[in-house]
Amino acid sequence: MSAANKKEAKHRNSPSHLTIPTGVVVFVLACAGVAWANGGGILNSAHDFSSSSQPASAWNLSGQICYSCHAPHDFGHDKYESGLHWNHTTSNATYSTYVTSDGLAAPQPSGSSKLCLGCHDGTIAIDDFDGSTSSRNTYLSEYRDEFQIPGRLDRGQNLGRTHPVGVEYSYDPSDPDGLHSPTEPMGFSVSINDVLDNGKVVCSSCHDVHNNVSLEAANLLRAPMTVSQGSASGLCLSCHKK
Ligand code: HEC
Numbered sequence: 001m002s003a004a005n006k007k008e009a010k011h012r013n014s015p016s017h018l019t020i021p022t023g024v025v026v027f028v029l030a031c032a033g034v035a036w037a038n039g040g041g042i043l044n045s046a047h048d049f050s051s052s053s054q055p056a057s058a059w060n061l062s063g064q065i066c067y068s069c070h071a072p073h074d075f076g077h078d079k080y081e082s083g084l085h086w087n088h089t090t091s092n093a094t095y096s097t098y099v100t101s102d103g104l105a106a107p108q109p110s111g112s113s114k115l116c117l118g119c120h121d122g123t124i125a126i127d128d129f130d131g132s133t134s135s136r137n138t139y140l141s142e143y144r145d146e147f148q149i150p151g152r153l154d155r156g157q158n159l160g161r162t163h164p165v166g167v168e169y170s171y172d173p174s175d176p177d178g179l180h181s182p183t184e185p186m187g188f189s190v191s192i193n194d195v196l197d198n199g200k201v202v203c204s205s206c207h208d209v210h211n212n213v214s215l216e217a218a219n220l221l222r223a224p225m226t227v228s229q230g231s232a233s234g235l236c237l238s239c240h241k242k
Pocket residue numbers: 042047048065066067068069070084112115116204208209210
């Protein structure tokens with residue numbers, strides 16, 4: 001017996017057309033209230049390597065979120081001596097660094113910047129975590145080439161094209177062109193002090209790796225950068241007075 005398939009045709013109502021009288025110009029001003037929305041946490045963010053919305057399952061065989069960066073127990077791997085239960089290999093690269101307008105070179109990146117560069121400088125495989133160099137060896141360049149920092153353009157260990165990291169945040173109240181007091185608020189964070197690492201600027205001074213106190217869908221930034229996000233160069237102006 002064969003079943004008869006009946007397909008019902010879908011009827012679409014054609015949209016009715018509004019006739020605007022000639023000569024009448026209607027301006028609709030959509031005054032979108034500036035509402036900053038901050039990231040909803042690491043779940044489904046760029047660093048959620050368990051998420052099916054990105055192809056990380058190809059290299060994150062753990063199927064966990066935190067594990068490619070942190071482990072609850074360090075089984076003697078000593079991935080990062082300064083704590084954080086760090087589980088990912090860090091980079092030994094020597095970088096050329098930003099030279100300021102005064103001719104002073106920024107120091108080598110330190111503190112938690114080293115943790116980011118362990119994936120983002122492109123010299124260490126992103127799946128090189130949990131004590132063993134994985135046999136897959138997936139590098140950021142193969143996975144998300146555009147997110148390789150530094151070297152996005154020149155593929156070197158050149159941090160000279162990146163905002164200086166490892167530099168002291170030195171506040172001079174008498175300098176009108178200088179920096180804001182470190183007790184002032186910073187984006188979604190309580191204060192500038194909160195986003196410094198031992199008083200220094202690091203990658204996570206501007207980015208929130210866990211997507212908690214960063215702007216929704218905007219490179220994990222801690223404050224807006226565009227008018228549509230909330231304020232033009234708001235991130236820069238939260239530290240710099242000019
Ligand atoms: C892509 C790497 C990465 C992933 C994934 C990650 N973290 Fe982190 N985590 C970091 C880095 C880098 C730091 C230190 C710098 C910072 O806080 O920005 C850190 C710091 C922390 C700290 C110290 C307190 C703080 O925020 O400064 C805690 C607690 C923490 N992470 C918990 C977690 C938990 C729980 C997860 C999983 C749900 C997780 N992290 C996933 C990279 C990661």
